[in-house]
Amino acid sequence: MSAAPVKSLTRNTASKLRQLHPLPLRIMHWTNAIAIFIMIGSGWKIYDDDVIFGWLHFPDFLTIGKWAQHGLQWHFFGMWIFVLNGLAYLAYGVATGRFRRKLFPISVREILAAVGDALRFRLGHDDLTHYNAVQKILYLGVILAGIVIVISGLALWKPVQFSELAALFGSFQNIRLVHFFCMAAIVGFLLVHISLALLVPQSLVAMLTGGPVVRDDAMPGADAAADVPSTPSR
């Protein structure tokens, strides 16, 4: 659906032209990339000091910091970048309507159809201005993992000062598990995200240069209907 439906939606009357990825968004994206890199590398170093799974030990060359204390130093440095940038991103996404335009609406039927297409390698990924259902669910999922990893991180850091929060997890080791699985989810997302960015290089270029100019209010509502026919197999 390269020709965005012009069906005007009254929700946002001030129809505006802007780049697909406006500058603030690009800055937050790459800041987040650095923060995630620091948090994962240092987190693996901290994990290695007392592994949760006997079979899983992250090799030194994948971790950040020489000893555990350096991993901790990086982790408690990176957390500020990750959290502050993440809050800015969430505020931006809500305030500008980007989340509403890009990630919603999303339906189960749409997801199932898109997953089917994806498995047959027929999922359209060429239109950068439009996220298919699989992308929507992946982006929503990784945002959720980012929120839960911060909440579980707070509970791990302050199980006594935030004992009410920590109690929600049951036990201290459960908090570690939740924190770990959020990391695993984010790493899984990154594998897909980075592979696809490399497979569709114009998406990577767009995140650097801003990409094509799109109508600000053109996406929502109409998407749900417009989306299904846009996937090649249907």
Added chain:
Amino acid sequence: MALRSRTPSLFRPKRPVDQGVLAEHRTLVADIDRRGVLRGAVSLGALTLLTGCDVTEEEPVQKVLRAVSSWNDGVQEALFRPGHMAPTFSPAQVVKPPRFNAHFDVEDVKPVDGASWKLELAGLIADKRPWTAPQLYALPEQEIIIRHVCVEGWDYIGQWSGPNLRGFLQRVGADLTAKYVYFHCADDYTESIDMAAALHAQTILATRYANEIIADPFGYPLRLRTSTKLGYKNAKWVKAIEVTNTFTETFWSEQGFNWFAGI
């Protein structure tokens, strides 16, 4: 917190690299060095190639990371709730014996002779007379069954008893407006906590574990136990308590661990 030696590797030569080769090609190297862009690219490359292990210990990097760690001390101080109690547990949940942890192995523990041992007092304390073990045992005891959280990630429930630290500091006329309480230990370990943590109701000078006199590996005859700090702040084999306004690095903070270490 076992400090392991680095894994031996083919790629880590035992002897330094032959400098002769460098001397021979000095002009070429200097030429490369002049290209600022290239130099920048090399350092960026070093960062992106996940060699954080090598960057971390560089002086400027350590300066930044330690500055953030001190900033985090302040944040933790602000987050601290003096009247908030840590969760407590039932005697059935207590792990016996407690889990051993120190900066050396359990077989290297040097037991303290309780008969000749004395607790020395120093700094901003009015009555600096030392205390013997029987004198301490005669003080009113408080029992806490709390979670021990190690910075490494493990935890266990322990049952500790002994005089409350706040009560003890009041008894000896310590300046409760001072900033820090330092613990000097028989194993040359030093730890310190902020006064707010020292005055917390769940901070005790533990002499017993699960109703028995604390065994040698766990700090006999006296150790600190506070519910509001990570494991390594809970000094074992304490031989002196000092109340002071002067900050000095402690055993682990000197090595880069966070000083406040509040939980």
